[in-house]
Amino acid sequence: MTLYRQLIIFTVVLFLFLFTGTWYAKLANTRTFLTNQLESHVQDTATSLALSISPHVAQKDLTVVEGMISALFDRGYYQKITFADPRGKVLIERTLPVRVEDVPQWFVALVPVKTPEAVSDVMAGWNQGGSILVKSHPGYAYATLWSEVISMTVWFAACAAFLLLAAGIGLRILLKPLAAVERQADALCRKEYQVQESLPRTREFKSVVEAMNRMTVKVKEMFEEQAARAEGLQERAYQDPVTLLGNRRLFESQVNADLGRQEHNGCGLLILLRIHGLDALNQKKGLQAGDELLKRVATLLKSSLTAYADTALSRLTGGDFGIFLPDASPVEGGIIATEIAAQLGRVAMEKIALTDNIGHLGVATYQGGTTLPRLLAEADLALSAALQKGANGWELRAVTGETETLPQGQQHWKDALVRALEERRITLDAQGVIGNGPGRKLIQLELFARIMQEDGKALDAALFMPVAERLKLVSAIDRMVIEEALKVDYRRLGVERVAINLSPTSLEDDAFRSWLYAFLKALPAGAPHVNFEFSEFAAVQHLDSIREFAAAIRACGHGIGLDHYGRSFSKLGYLQSLHPEYVKIDRAYTGELSGGENDSRFYVASLCSVAHSIDIKVVAEGVESEAQAAILKELNLDAMQGYFFGRPQPLSSYPTVR
Structure with missing residues (x-):
């Protein structure tokens, strides 16, 4: 009362x-x-x-x-x-x-x-x-x-x-500062730091408000200190100080983690970009001019890769940049290289370099198993060939023979995706998220969409979603995935929560949002709790729209999660306003965990501490061994996901609970 x-x-x-x-x-x-x-x-x-x-x-x-x-x-x-x-x-x-x-x-x-x-x-x-x-x-x-x-x-x-009326009005006026304290305390529980500027005249209430203000400021300082410590550790260990991209260490960790999780028939590409004349620019115009050129190139690379959520982008050394896209087709390599080369031509027109020949690109594609050294070697050979093609040119080489089953060219991709949507040839794989408590219970299923080609072979979402983004088909695909995902009775699988990846581009479609809100409200009582996952990079780029979307679906009993947490070098303060249900630490950091006290271990612990301080659960993805699982348990993570607990398998054949 x-x-x-x-x-x-x-x-x-x-x-x-x-x-x-x-x-x-x-x-x-x-x-x-x-x-x-x-x-x-x-x-x-x-x-x-x-x-x-x-x-x-x-x-x-x-x-x-x-x-x-x-x-x-x-x-x-x-x-x-x-x-x-x-x-x-x-x-x-x-x-x-x-x-x-x-x-x-x-x-x-x-x-x-x-x-x-x-x-x-x-x-x-x-x-x-x-x-x-x-x-x-x-x-x-x-x-x-x-x-x-x-x-x-x-x-x-x-x-x-009259007395009751007067007492009611008088008490409301007298207790108004107390109501403000209550709102301040509720905001503090939500990790929102509100300070009351106007102090009440009543001495006792004034003391309470001042104490609450001091506590709020102190808690805010503690969070900011934790976030600054985690960001500082990430910057020192994994970030290039000039371009603010990842460094070679982070690039190698990300690529090795992605290659390790792919099946034997996986595909992807690595792009090596080399900036020319950097030493001469430094000698003639100073180090600042060279740094400005590197920053400009880093900006254009990020803008060219916004549609690719799983991209690893880093400055490797000097004027060399590395780009890795797992599950990307050779067609994507040509499209991306063409776009970057055109952007380099625009940079040349800005006259910030000594020559119009800003740089060249070497693209290495692969189909099947490969290694990072092999990809770098092929990309370097492609880069050497690109030097013969004139200013800002590019060349593509394949580590193995390119698959003939993939659509070739944008129109072929569009026709294939449209036919797949018309025939509803979308299947779902599921992988469990395991709780870090006793018994390692299954707490959530993450669903992965695949399109079945006409020859019966499956295409992973990472392969066709970038193409769908360009062809304006992504909201139709997301809608079909959600419809298919929520047809299943998950109670027989023993889970009450499922995670579905959602493209931020779909949120820009008013018709899709209206459909989704109505669809979620119409779900039956036994339907699962749905967590819509976004990559951290996408969340930062579309923060306002995702925050609005999160508020709408929480009213229906659902939530959001962030994938690849830590891959983007974003300030961690955005977590307070977005407040996802959980974040998934990128597999690049999980892959570096070992028995010793290393940077990755300290960084994961710091990320976990920051997230927990604002009541956000932490999940580690890419767990491949018992040793990693044991370390993550010590670091007090909430859940784990990876091949150690089971590979993704068709949802239709996922084991049921007896």
């Missing part, structure tokens, strides 16, 4: 006590006053009547006496008048039954009124001729009492209503 209600109840009870006491005292005083009046009145009546009938009693004219008594009895309001002789024998008697009209009987029974009576001697000359007894009727007293009670109750009720 709120303090406001308690104070209102206390005020009401206090008023009731006051009212009851005052009401009783007023009733008692009124009853005493009326009783005294009745006693005075009945005594005066007896005396005056005795004097009036004395001459007639002396003449023994009882007829006149009786007439006088009857006249008085009829005019007054008496219960009884009697005339007795000196020996006490009643000679004349008039009585009236006690019936109190217009007064409830319960009131008559509850409030007894003493009925007074008076006796006066009647003289006959010098001798006593008899006595008169007059007994008052209580009806008048009860009527007066009842009228007083009604008027008094109405008055007190009016006072009570």
Whole structure:
């Protein structure tokens, strides 16, 4: 019960006590006053009547006496008048039954009124001729009492209503600072740091508000300190200080992790970009000019790769940049290389380099198993060939023969995707997310979409989604994936939560958003809780739209998660406003975990600490061994996911709970 209600109840009870006491005292005083009046009145009546009938009693004219008594009895309001002789024998008697009209009987029974009576001697000359007894009727007293009670109750009720209204308004005004403190405390629980600038005048409330402000500032400083420590560790260990991209160490970790998770028939590409004339630019215009060129190239690379969520982009050394796209087709390599080469031509027009020949690109594609050294060697050979093609040229080489099953060219891709959508040739694979507690229970299934080609071979989402982004088909694919995913009865699989990857581009489609909100609201009671996953890079790039989307689906009982957490060098403060249900630490950091105390271990612990401080769960992806799982358990992560616990398998054949 709120303090406001308690104070209102206390005020009401206090008023009731006051009212009851005052009401009783007023009733008692009124009853005493009326009783005294009745006693005075009945005594005066007896005396005056005795004097009036004395001459007639002396003449023994009882007829006149009786007439006088009857006249008085009829005019007054008496219960009884009697005339007795000196020996006490009643000679004349008039009585009236006690019936109190217009007064409830319960009131008559509850409030007894003493009925007074008076006796006066009647003289006959010098001798006593008899006595008169007059007994008052209580009806008048009860009527007066009842009228007083009604008027008094109405008055007190009016006072009570006014008092309650005034007390309610007054208490709301007085407790307004307390309500502000409550909102501040709730915001602090949500890890929102609100400081009250306006202090209340009440001394006690002012002290409370000042204490809350101090605590809020302190908690905010603690979070910012944790975030700064984690960001600093990431920058020192994994970030290039000039371009703010990843360094060679992070690039190698990401590529090796992605190659390690791919199947034997996996595909992808590595692009090596080399900037020319960097040393000469540094010598002629200074190191700052060289740094500006590197930063400009880093910016254009990031803008050219925004559609690819799983991209590894780093500055390797000097003027060399590395780009790795797992599950990308050779067609994608040509499209990306063409776009980057065109961007390099635009940089040349800005005259920030010594020559128009900014750089060349070597693209190495692979189909099947390969290694990072092999990819780098092939990309370097392709780069050497590109040097013969003129300024800002590019060349593509294949590590193995390129698959003939993939669509070739953009129109072929579009036709293949449109046919797949029309025929609903989308299948779902599932991989479990395992809790870090005792028994390693399955807590969530992550679903991966694949398109079945006409020859029966499957294409992973990472392979066709970039193409779908360019062809404006991504929202149609996301819609079909969600529809297919939520047809399944997950209770038989023993899970209540599923994760579905969603493209931020779909959120820009008003029709898709409207459909999705209506679809989620119409789900039956037994439907699973859905977490829509976005890559950290996409979340930072589309922060406002994803925040709005998260608020809408949380109203339906669902949530969001962030994938590849730590791959993007973003400030961690955005987590406070977005507040996802969980984040997944990128497999590049998981892959570096070992038994010793290394940078990756410290960084994972710092990321975990920052996320937990704002009530966000942490999941490690890419767990491949018992040793990694043991280290992650020590680091107090909430859950793990990876081949160590099981590879993705078709959702239709996922093991059921018996």
